[in-house]
Amino acid sequence: MTTEAKGLKDEPRILMIGTGDTKADELLFMRERIEAVGGRAVMMDVSVLGDPPYVPDHDRHAVAAAAGTTIEAIAASGDENTAMTLMAKGAANLARSLHERCAIDGMIALGGTMGTDLALDVALALPLGVPKFVVSTIAYSHLVPPERIAGDLMMILWAGGLYGLNGACKAVLSQACGAVVGAAKAAVVPPADRPVIGMSSLGKSCLAYMVTLKPELERRGYEVVVFHTTGMGGRALEAIAAQRGFAAVFDLSLQELANHHAGSVVSSGADRLENAGRAGIPQIVAPGAVDMVDFPTWQPVPPRFAERPYHAHNRLLASVTSDGPTRREIARAIGAKLAGATAPTAFILPAGGIQQWDQQGEPLHEPDALTAFVDEMRAAVPGSVEMHEVAGHINDPAFAAKALEIFDRWVAEGIVAPGVRKGEAAA
Known part of the structure; x- marks a missing residue:
């Protein structure tokens, strides 16, 4: 039986979000795992101060532009909270636009408190039924207020992920990548046949x-x-x-x-x-x-x-x-x-x-x-x-x-x- 006959989406496109200037090893490992299980990574870089050692599909300049500003203005905005809030606005706007153009089938984001703060805005920008996965050092923490959590958000604790790759970190990241690809393959879009x-x-x-x-x-x-x-x-x-x-x-x-x-x-x-x-x-x-x-x-x-x-x-x-x-x-x-x-x-x-x-x-x-x-x-x-x-x-x-x-x-x-x-x- 073909995947189409089973109702499965072939090679779902997963929007992958992270700061590539500081987490390139983790993000490149995640890209490899997404592709290994039949997905395609669409990489969005939300770095503020530097470029990643790879070419993202949507770079930090595109993210800043989606927030109505420039990366230079964001870097000079005053402090890290202000800068990341502006990047969150751009990332959410860009993700919404990609979904409306049918360019992505799911999203996964990686981060500590800063990256999680941004990822929560992106998840809220996408409608119910679009798989959303956040790998976070504060997964399920009371630091996350309920109004910031999308109704179908999935989270996993980024265990051992403070600095660099290791066995525990790889175990978590690989699970997360498999989960979001599987969800995007199997997801049934809510029908619009009745109010x-x-x-x-x-x-x-x-x-x-x-x-x-x-x-x-x-x-x-x-x-x-x-x-x-x-x-x-x-x-x-x-x-x-x-x-x-x-x-x-x-x-x-x-x-x-x-x-x-x-x-x-x-x-x-x-x-x-x-x-x-x-x-x-x-x-x-x-x-x-x-x-x-x-x-x-x-x-x-x-x-x-x-x-x-x-x-x-x-x-x-x-x-x-x-x-x-x-x-x-x-x-x-x-x-x-x-x-x-x-x-x-x-x-x-x-x-x-x-x-x-x-x-x-x-x-x-x-x-x-x-x-x-x-x-x-x-x-x-x-x-x-x-x-x-x-x-x-x-x-x-x-x-x-x-x-x-x-x-x-x-x-x-x-x-x-x-x-x-x-x-x-x-x-």
Whole structure:
């Protein structure tokens, strides 16, 4: 069977990014490994002070030009942070242009903190589905804020890579090269045959609405992508929304917003609940699970939550509930973010509860704190947003029915593009 019959891409072109003036040995080894496993390296040099001992496909002058400046101006810009930020801008712009011209099929970057800083911008410039791999001395570190991480970014620790090639370094670099080539060969580009709906949820047991909404929206001719709001799920939703990748968003689980408000590392970044509105995407919003704050189980309970109801989901993730005053703060934060939306936005407030375990008889049932949140939320929703209140719980059928009622009206009014059912051609 041919590779074409298998759906595999022959000789994928991998954009390889690094500072060739200081890491030529590593980069040339990576080029050799990429070509050994059936890829083709497209080398981009992001050096500032010198040229590499090889001829890159895109040299540092081209990178600087893509940032709207010259390499001489970047070198004289003042300090290494300013210089590398400008090179990051150029590298991201150039990578985006190469992808739009169908000149690359994936990217891999190599670096310490400086190179990783640049590589994160490049990865964010490429859409979901383009393989992205960063070999970094700070892979998976808390130095990397969630808003800098592309939703499908892959990382590996550059073990033994501080200075020169060695056995450990070669083992890591060869794995990374094989991984990105394999990903580029096997990658399936997201189809554009139906409008895409982005939806947030926190698991089926905590928030059950997706069980109803997903098949109903698919029946209407939409593809539905559900994001698990445990930090990076919300980050992926925000990143795709920022690139205008959705026809509409059902952002019904805002638990990551509460995490960020509380200073938890289980965060999607400061811009959670902002990108769809900023990009002009219609959105239906609800406060699912926003009464809980997550933090690592392996860390002590934050002092401010020491007396709150606590639940360890597993050895990685634990939760506590917020008290009434904190829930009022969160309600106001939600309202402020909704006020920035530039497209039709509807907010559904389920007054009977916002996650499975806050109901009567459940361990997180706190009616006074829920009442405080509901009262504050009624006042916090700005006048520019449609306000809909349902008396029941977020997991009740009436909640999902209200969301579909709003959505169907928006489709009828032309606010949301119509779906494409089987047998129909995409517009």
